[in-house]
Amino acid sequence: MxxxxxxxxxxxxxxxxxxxxxxxxxxxxxxxxxxxxxxxxxxxSNYARAATIQPLQEGLREEDITYPGEGTTMKGYLVRPDEAGKRGAVVVIHENRGLTPHIKDVTRRVAKAGYLALAPDALSPFGGTPANEDEARGMFGKLEAPKNLHNFLNAFDYLESRPEYNGKAGCVGFCWGGALTNQMAVHHPALKAAVPFYGTQPAASDVPKIKAAMQMHYGEKDDRVNAGIPAFEAALKAAGIKYELYIYEGTQHAFHNDTSAARYNEAAAKLAWERTLRLFGETLG
Structure with a gap:
């Protein structure tokens, strides 16, 4: 195209x-x-393209949960393996379309890999993600950044209440959620791993606050987001932070989103996901 x-x-x-x-x-x-x-x-987006792991698949349990936010009640989608035992947790952060069927599918993939997976809905202050994506995108401009940041940080507090949680948490996010994943790494010092997919980068002055292992995924043709890579990488190196940075040849922004035929790249998405799960395996066990 x-x-x-x-x-x-x-x-x-x-x-x-x-x-x-x-x-x-x-x-x-x-x-x-x-x-x-x-x-x-x-x-x-065409959600019929996705759903590679169907809801209620054998071995998984799903719940719609709530937890306290900043002046609001946050909604979230939680999926966990049916098997008893303590396990690490992963907060999944959606794109600027909200908590869509695609992100719920990604959350189920995380749980299928053995984790307690939680996808908060950033649009909870407005009643939750609407079906119309244009309407959802318009709502993002009305979010108050400081409150939104704390609404997602509070998700980790909620995880502490779960008996399945082993106390180790990671985060993965896409586009808008990739940028917020970077902010989770900056503002949540107990975070073990952060995996932003094509997310805009934090300020270089904030990078030394990061304690998590970082793994960043970018599309080669995503000039808008990629412009911030050099400064981010230089700051990570200067601060001595463990990181992995991958740029996938020939790919677009949102290359991992299998609901978008024009931008999805199956080979890159599969490789990036394997790398993501490998990092979680190294840090959340």
């Missing part, structure tokens, strides 16, 4: 570009309304 189309969609999903303006520019790039409407489903 024309890289200009991918870049336009990235602008639409991350900047204040109205849908009518996005469609107008998409028509211009594709040459007509029919072509634009043919391309659009390849860009937007």
């Amino acid at each position: 024309d890289q200009r189309i991918i870049n336009l969609f990235d602008e639409y999903t991350h900047k204040p570009l109205k849908r009518e303006d996005f469609i107008r520019q998409l028509i211009r790039l594709t040459g007509g309304m029919a072509a634009a409407m043919a391309v659009l489903p390849m860009l937007e």
